[in-house]
Amino acid sequence: MEPGLARAFEETWPAAEYADAGGFRVGRGLGAGGRVSSARVIGTWAPEDIAAAEAIHRDWNQQPMFRVPDSDGALIAALAAAGYRRDTPTAIMxxxxxxxxxxxxxxxxxxxxxxxxxxxxxxxxxxxxxxxxxxxxxxxxxxxxxxxxxxxxxxxxxxxxxxxxxxxxxxxxxxxxxxxxxxxxxxxxxxxxxxxxxxxxxxxxxxxxxxxxxxxxxxxxxxxxxxxxxxxxxxxx
The missing domain is CATH 3.40.630.30 (Gcn5-related N-acetyltransferase (GNAT))
Structure with a gap:
């Protein structure tokens, strides 16, 4: 997503709090759905960062979930290998x-x-x-x-x-x-x-x-x- 729109996308529907795990930022949603209860890429990530993001989710008693752009084939492949499945394909307009x-x-x-x-x-x-x-x-x-x-x-x-x-x-x-x-x-x-x-x-x-x-x-x-x-x-x- 273009940076200006990405900024608005995050700022206008924020999580209750955030925690970083390597190249991921995890949102605490407090029951408000996947948009604010998921992890997203904010920088270069390593495979072990996936487990670190999962640990944050578990500490917050929410299901481990990642929000991934359709263009991020590397992360999609890594998550698929770890048993993750794709859900709710969404378009940004x-x-x-x-x-x-x-x-x-x-x-x-x-x-x-x-x-x-x-x-x-x-x-x-x-x-x-x-x-x-x-x-x-x-x-x-x-x-x-x-x-x-x-x-x-x-x-x-x-x-x-x-x-x-x-x-x-x-x-x-x-x-x-x-x-x-x-x-x-x-x-x-x-x-x-x-x-x-x-x-x-x-x-x-x-x-x-x-x-x-x-x-x-x-x-x-x-x-x-x-x-x-x-x-x-x-x-x-």
Missing amino acids: QAPVASLTGQPIPPLTTFAVWPPLAIQRDIWSSGSINPARQAVMERVAGPKTAILGRMDDRASGAAFAAIGGEAAMVHAVEVLPQFRRRGLAGWMMRQAAAWAADHGATRIGLADSRANAGARAVYDRLGFVEVAGYAYYARPS
């Missing part, structure tokens, strides 16, 4: 902020607020964004906001956006099932872009599971392009 801000958002459809409203937390909790993941948002040090989406005169969707450097990242996009496939996610992304523009960001990015074809179609229509990819590697339990 980005778009110029200006490309999402030219179309007016229908009145009362989206809002950018911080801290999140109780209804936004309820929407997140109804999906996969549990309280541990919501706690990640509180740890972000830079500019951040919660996006509220509305349809049929009721709260229908929520998302989180934050800025690292000159790039904004969008996380935790959730639309209630009865309101999906009606364009709300797209309007929420445009609201995130408008907020990002107001805070000086020039591009906006996100991470999307490759299995999530519906979301990928939305992002493609909005003009996002894939710029990198990664997957998680863990041993079968």
Whole structure:
């Protein structure tokens, strides 16, 4: 991943704490999922660093897991030899902020607020964004906001956006099932872009599971392009 986007990717969804093991940095996620509970390369690593990273994971009572770029064939091979298996292939996508801000958002459809409203937390909790993941948002040090989406005169969707450097990242996009496939996610992304523009960001990015074809179609229509990819590697339990 290009350094500026990589910075935003890490700064806008941080772990509770970090520990280094040779060429790896391990995140302590406190139940908030693989993004913040995995080890990633930060420098030249040696085979024994894998075991050192595993030891940190075990000390923190979390499953040993590595987040590996698709381009890192050496680490992928080393992990496969150690019994690790690939999971959740993910695409990193980005778009110029200006490309999402030219179309007016229908009145009362989206809002950018911080801290999140109780209804936004309820929407997140109804999906996969549990309280541990919501706690990640509180740890972000830079500019951040919660996006509220509305349809049929009721709260229908929520998302989180934050800025690292000159790039904004969008996380935790959730639309209630009865309101999906009606364009709300797209309007929420445009609201995130408008907020990002107001805070000086020039591009906006996100991470999307490759299995999530519906979301990928939305992002493609909005003009996002894939710029990198990664997957998680863990041993079968």
